Amino acid sequence: MVGKKSGRAQLREEGLARTDNNLDLTTWPQVNMINQKNYYTEFLKRDEQYLAVRYPQEEERARMVREARDKDRALAQGVSTETTAEEGADEAGMSYSRDDPSRLVVLHVGSQNLRIGLGTDALPKSIPMVIARRWQENESEENDGEPSPKRMKIDGAVPADALPEKWFGDDFADQYMAMSSELRTRMRSNKRRVLPNSKDLVTNFNRRTPPEVISEHNDVNRIEWTELPRDPKKAPEYVTGHEALRIPEKSNPRYKLFWPIRNGTFNERDYTNRNQLYHDISKIFEEAFRTQLGITKLKELANYKCVFIIPDLYERVYVTMMLDILIRDLGLGKVCLQQESLSATFGAGYGIACVVDIGAQKTSICCVDEGLCIEDSRVNLKMGGADVTETFIKMMLYGHFPYSDMNLKRRYDFLLAEELKQKFCSMDEGSVTVQTWDFHLRASGQDTRKYTFKTYDETMLSAMGLFKPSIFDHSRKLEGRRKVVPRSVDLYDGSPNDPISQAQITVLDTAGGKSASVNGTQEPGGTPAVQSTPQRAQPFNLLSRLNENENTPRSSVAGSPAPEGTGTPNPDRDTPMGDADQPLVFRDPVLEKTKLADERDKIVPVMPLDQAVLESVTQGARGDDRKLRDFLGGIMLIGGGSKTPGLGAFLETRLRELRPYYGKEILVGPPPREFDPQVVIWKGGSVFGRLSPAGNDSWISKTEYDILGSRLLNNKCMFAW
Template sequence: MVGKKSGRALMREEGLERTDNNMETTSWPQVAPINQKNYYTEFMKREDQYLAFRTQEEEARNRMIQEARDKDRALALGVQPGTVNVNDEGVAEETTASVATKEAYLSKLIIIHPGSQNLRIGLGTDALPKTVPMVIARKWKESESEEDGGEPKPKRLKVDGIVPAAANPEKWFGEDFANQYQAMCSELRTRMRGNKRRVLPNSKELVINFNRRTPYDEITEHNDMNRIEWTELPSNPKHAPEYFTGQAALRIPEVSNPRYKLFWPIRNGMVNEKDYRDRSQIYHDISKIFEEAFKRELGISRLKDLVNYKCVFLIPDLYERKYVEMMLDILIRDLGVGKVCLQQESLSATFGAGYSISCIVDIGAQKTSICCVDEGLCIEESRINLKMGGADISETFVKMMLYDHFPYAEINLKRRYDYLLAEELKQKYCSMDEGDVTVKAAEFHLRAAGQDTRLYHFKTYDETMLSVMGLFKPSIFEQSSKLEGRRTVIPRSVDLYDGSPNDPISSAQLVVIEAAGGKTASVNGTQESTTSLAVNSTPSRTQQFNLLSRLKDENELTPRSSVAGSPGPEGTPNPDRDTPLGDSDQPLIFRDPVLEKTKQAEERDKVVPIMPLDHAILESLSQGARGDDRKMRDFFGGIMLVGGGSKTPALLSFLETRLRELRPFYGKEILVGPPPRDFDPQVVAWKGGSVFGRLSPSGNDSWVNQEEYEKLGARILVHKCMFPW
């Protein structure tokens, strides 16, 4: 019997014993396994791992080195650094060197505030900006007034293909406009009688009869003291420039050779996709307008010099990401500006006015924005963007005057000189003062290229007030063409990871869209109405508090039953899940959240956000206060109207009266005022951008330089913007 062998003997006999020759099995380094119970990583957890912070630290270090060199240079020249000059009155004064340094810094600072109608641009050393029309005229086969068969604006309705005769202007704009106009006239007469105003019963007839029978007078060119200098074109059409910008574009004759067409890159506060078919054309038109403004208004003749300049660029409060990215790309990559900083318009307006808490109402040419600002931040849920403004008032004013037999019945707002004429008449005669609603005689000069000047006499009555009243009754405005071409040229911005729409939206804007779409929505400032509308917005803290107050009453010791319903029996499908529960015969339902968000965004893009101005302000205030009564009273006492539309006489007092009628229990706190220190309301936002740009470079980390933008693109805005990007 063979004895039992050990395992080592078996390994040796079978040839399985391991023999070690002290050589490594591989030349690759072997990493010891980590203890998974206690391990961590520092990836993207330190500021020095972000390019934005590293660049900022490098700039601060270079600044300290430069200051040290300047100090040594001053000591070498025998000047004691750090000394402060004191005048005879004991007041400290800046030294000549510090003043020169500040002037040099401000002379390299550019502030740009673009709008749908005007571009305001200037240097940090300027007290007021230069105003340039935001338009470019390019060679085209026909002018804008000759397109669509020469159809005028405002559009005259046709009956059986024929425009009604000039003797029947009441039928030009349809029954809907006529009914609304008559209703507004009746409401105004009733209101004036209630305010003890004298109302003549035959005022309309006096205006119509005078306008109908009064002819115009012709004035020869050499007798016209205020004749217009039109843009001159060379005799040879081949030598004509490819484009004109600014005021020169508006002064090109309508029948010029060659023809020129006006393009407005920004319409209604958005990129103009109606008149453009290519994104690159919009890009180049905006770039050319900025470039010409730099050359003519700021004296920067070479684009190479822009690398030494900084630019504060104002964007809308409720912005579109594609719009901001396009503007940033134009300034840095196309024009070569050294550094760019983005600032929201409402926040910039508070900087210009010197307010810490306010509700900014910006009435522009084609856009009205409302936003509550508190302690240097725009409250996100209070932002509202209405697609109406001074241009709608001008068009409605012309329609109302034509309805009352305006003597210049051929007026066409597509013609450049008629467009400028309508703006002049609106600024001269429109008012919200009921005392001005009387029969008044007026006149204007019609100046067209190649024609003698015409002097028209006409009378006005209530058109001067009812046209501005459209801000509070926006149904009188023409809304049909404001969304034409929407999303056909510029695609919607989507999230990089899941592809869902990521343009910012607010609870207040959702209420406006729901109300404009004809759905039930809150226009009286209640918080509960927005809970079902805030699809992509952050729920407010007030809604959470309201839910807690439902669960438990302060006066009761026993908490109430839960608002949530009891769970259903086993097997009942749950609509809040992607698939039904239990053994049901119903088919499985899979919901794609990205697709749902996309559909909701598409539905919102089909609605023109329009709401009466007073109701929109109340909705913005309610979302900005978030149920805090003290903050609501602070906002009511700090309503500030800015923008060109706010310059209408008596608009502030009228709006204040309307708000007090809607909120009588806040009557003492409601105060609507203009910007302080007699500032022009049109330039307050620009002035705030200038104030922000004057801040110390070491304390402002919002600048985006070329190196950062070239490496990261628009992603750098996450670390640079003062607002959530």
């Protein structure tokens, strides 16, 4: 008799028993069950549970309680309560209003100048963003005294009999002659008179005109140089601002100039230590507060608010480092961050505009609509007025400029070159004639020399380099990049997280010789474009998801590793589909994003100004023809480089040639109300800082920053951080 079998034995014999081999049943991401115990909790579901939101509310509530208490005390003592409601007291006992614009500081940092002022100032104070430190040799003595612009050398030295036409190489000469020929052709088509021997007239005059020597006591406009103590041991360790540029070249001890900001970001070419860069910026700010605003004690800054203006296409390390300097090093009470283009629209009073900011070493373009910078329209070009200055001097030396020893590394030559550019450069074709000019060369310890010279087309062709940037020298703009200040990376996966825009990707692809991205969604290699800036969430559409046959959710940063060389049309699946004999190569998304960022860091982002404006406007409009016309009709030129006469009209003409269908809509103009284009951004920061604090929740207080640090920026910035 066969014994009775158990149920477990029957399942095992019939093959119905459940076996677990620890293999996943599917490669699809598993969604865990909801923890029912915490499902009904309210943890982090209300804004008040975030410190960044709760602290300003508590501060406002405490202020109201304090004002009510002060009012009751004043009524009990029979004192008028008209002035006590909105007043506080600083450490010295001086009363001040919490909305007092005299307690507001506005800072706009540029590569060449720092603009600083109080909220009550009509215009800011502009000081050079430079610091002079005691050094073994000054900047003009480094590298065996090699001048700038750099002359071509043979066997390590410039030949004594070399003509100025050969100083800068054949490439520069060919481009210069091509631009000159193109300008003559353009002028003839516009019915302007062109003399055939204008170049020879200029060269012959400059070659045979000696300078006139003027003794120092006869020079009415002589320069007051920075005086140093006779004892070198008593000389200061550093000097900032205008005084730094007026230190004599042969001073004892020697001083070297350091510019902490280059091309709109940190100067990693001249610095080898991050702490030194940090302290130099801090000292420049501290001296500016003391000399320009009259704030002699850093303790007083705890009662001040500061609006700090950052680039549109910023770097995260730049923002966090500047914020750390302002709050922790200088001790400002509150700081607010605002982007340059948005600040420019505040200053000009525009609601929608395409802002073109031409600075000394950086040109930024951005479309602003409804109080926000459109992320994909941001463009950052590493060229500006300093490139125009250098090219202008090279063209002048090419035409036998009488002061052939011009060296932009010397302080007085640098100031002279800036003065010559501002006086003589113009984009007006009517000014392209043989003209005679003069200037005075003033150097410490030397007699003043008066030079007379002639110019022809150098005054226009140097500024035209903004539309043909290949004439500029880009050889040292990326030198030392990422060597001192590392790139910002994501806290969780370590991938680069600096913001990037589709317009900037197109600029980099064009500068690198690649084809532009297709419809703003793909890179030249066919891979999806990496978006480091958080984009607006798209509405969920199940049908579109099924039609697109996506196998990895968009919210996944890393995604699934994909085999290469297989026959599957979807590169994001990690299941082998195709030939089993072919080896599987899995991709690391973080490594790919890092390599892509490294490749972009090796490319100097330069593009003709007119093409960059059109690219920014196209990306900003996003296919909306009405918005495209609004941007083209509201192009605003600002920055020091925009003060070149005729630049706006020339840019407008170039844009109409590129987009003839929008000829009537295209309008390029300066800021309204006769504003100085250099201070529009600062003025907008001042207007923004004086808005009611009750409606502005972007202020970062020192207490909050001490607790949360830069994590506050996710809740405090008006832009996607």
